[in-house]
Amino acid sequence: MKHPRLSEWYKNKLQDKIVKIKNLLIYIIPLIILIISSKLMLKGSGYAHPTPRDITLVCALYIILYASKKAYVWIGIPIAILYAIYTPIGLTFDKPTYQYFASVIATDAIEGIEFFTQISIVNYFYAILIIIGILAFKKLCSKLNINYYRNKTLMIVLVIIALINQSPFEYFYNVYESATKVKEEIITLRDFTKSSEWGKSTLDNNQHYDDYVLIIGESVRRDYMGIYGYPINNTPFLNRVNSTIIDGLNSADNNTIGSLRLMLTLSDKETVKPNYGLNIVGLAKSAGFKTYWISNQGYIGQHDTPITFIAKHADVKRFNKLGAFNSNDESDFSLIPLFKKELTSPTQKKQKRLFIIHLYGSHPNPCGRIEDYDNPFTTKDIKYHNISCYVASINKTDEVIEAIYSLLEKQYKQKDRTFSVIYFADHGLSHQDTEEQIKIMHGKTKYAYRVPLIQLSSDQVSTQYIIAKKSGMMFINGLASWLGISNPHLKESYHLFTPESDEEDFGLSETLEARMDDAINIQGK
Template structure:
């Protein structure tokens, strides 16, 4: 990749944090209108919420290999030689990759190749993504340790935090987190776990934000957080129980969140605009304030200008089910006694 330069822009930040969510479709998030407020932090903090980002793949690898490289948009092929880590490094960033995904599993290697380009990488799972059931919360101390390591004021940093998020089985993702949304009908248990797993991610993002605010107060380092997910999940009925999985995928799995929170945000902006994941690395470059001859100039993920529809992944994946696969409101399916708890249940 050609040497990159930083734009002459006063909106530069010192620390950038790219949080890669897992298996999250935005219509199950309170911040996007799901009737249960399972995103109390994201729903209230200042920032920019984009409603319209579409994943270019139906699973982690097929999506991230296109989102985190500068792909051939005609062939829908990744270009690992033009990846966003090398882009940041060539602009002088120190890059960190902190992951609760696998490093050498069959379904992890393409992303691991990109991660390996980082200045510092730490994987909680050396084997495949499912080699252990480590919690995303364990990433927090690793992040804080690296965040609080002294660097020069002029040294810009990019932290990639790759979550296990809401990966099936969602109930296994929340063994260390309270599920406030248990249902009286076991048919919806997995759905309730999925809703709670998104709340767990929201809480982790809140804690990352708090750590960054503390660092800003101490060392005057500004920051910007960008959160998105690789893909979503669909409903699948197995033995009369609804499961969130990729077994019978609909186009809903392509609808993913995109949220930016920066240290100087003064208000909340909700932007409804179609954005193709094929241009994600170009958008990351603009977020990072990077110029490079390989990139479009000033392409923004956070503008109201929609992308060309011929690059809409939904057009590419017309073979996916078009059946109704809407998010399920489980409020009426909760245990009745939950409503009598001392703490207020979000959404009631």
């Protein structure tokens, strides 16, 4: 028989342990909530893999702010709200950058709606969780009378960590820096008075083409094109026509404005900044070309974007989309009559012309690009629906290129005007796999930079497939060689359609995500 005093001692000891465990749980639960909220805030600001140090420092910020109830309410909660606002975007895309802010300036209402439809509903739920978590931390600490800031050991550890890194405010720094860059660029474009800084260029006497057409594709990665080996033939025209195909062009950036402002100007290779006074339109005009800009991208807003700034210097400008909120979502097929009208307009035989045609192409909502087009590649599995639309949108672009080529060919036969066409894309896209479907959107993998580069000419008698690395940072030098233009600013010996690879990638490889992101074969899906 147990001694009654011994039994009572065990009972009291057990109760003490239960109380200690209960107190420990009470102490830990608010911290767990704060840790989860802090991690969500960092991930929502575009940091896919926040380190324990980063998370700890955000926690430290809120623990210190809780020392003053007013500071927590007027500083801590607004910070959480700002993080929460960006979280759906940050979880889907990336941290705030110049490119995203510039894209906002250049986005119309329809594109804005498409942008938000790419964001999973779960990401909005995470944004709400951030605010709930930060409020719950304050409520629990107040109700349970927990003051972490009075724990000297904890505060010493937090101060040491704070001296090592200051990650909670890196998000705000990125926002400020990106917005400032966009503002500075808007001011630069607004105050730019010179139409061109090229001076006088010379034209190669042996250059025998009369009409040049530069077709800018939108959001096309080459490994999704049949002509580059994709197992579905979604480029029947390009597969059939004689051409020179370059397998190796990397775009200058992973979005339209960021890329084209560098590819269509003689950009500074060290600072990776464009020079708007040395742009493709000005270059062609300096050599006597008549220039045309025909676009299915919007000419919108109160301010010039880098692309519209270049476009507006063309002799003839045709934009399908004008204005911001009343813009129509036009099909790329609607560009064909515009091009035909300008192509067949009276012109002198010796007048050389450059047509720049900017497609809407395979924009991140590819299904929205083929509303006027039957999708021959539909899948049974809804998970691959977006991919099938993307594959079909490239098929549609192939038909647009064929229509442009046919008009040029007819002009050549009727008026003996020779021609050359270059098709390339501003950037590619990356995959994002969700439970419901695979989305295809802007990203930082190497595949998001691998774009097509194809030349078709009136005198082409065979097809060449060339594997060679070409950098988008050198693109305007290659366009000058194609046009037969010489200018002291240019690297004269540079050519796009040769087997020689570029020696430099101008820092691109250092910025890419390492993850694999191969094209997805939807056959049998």
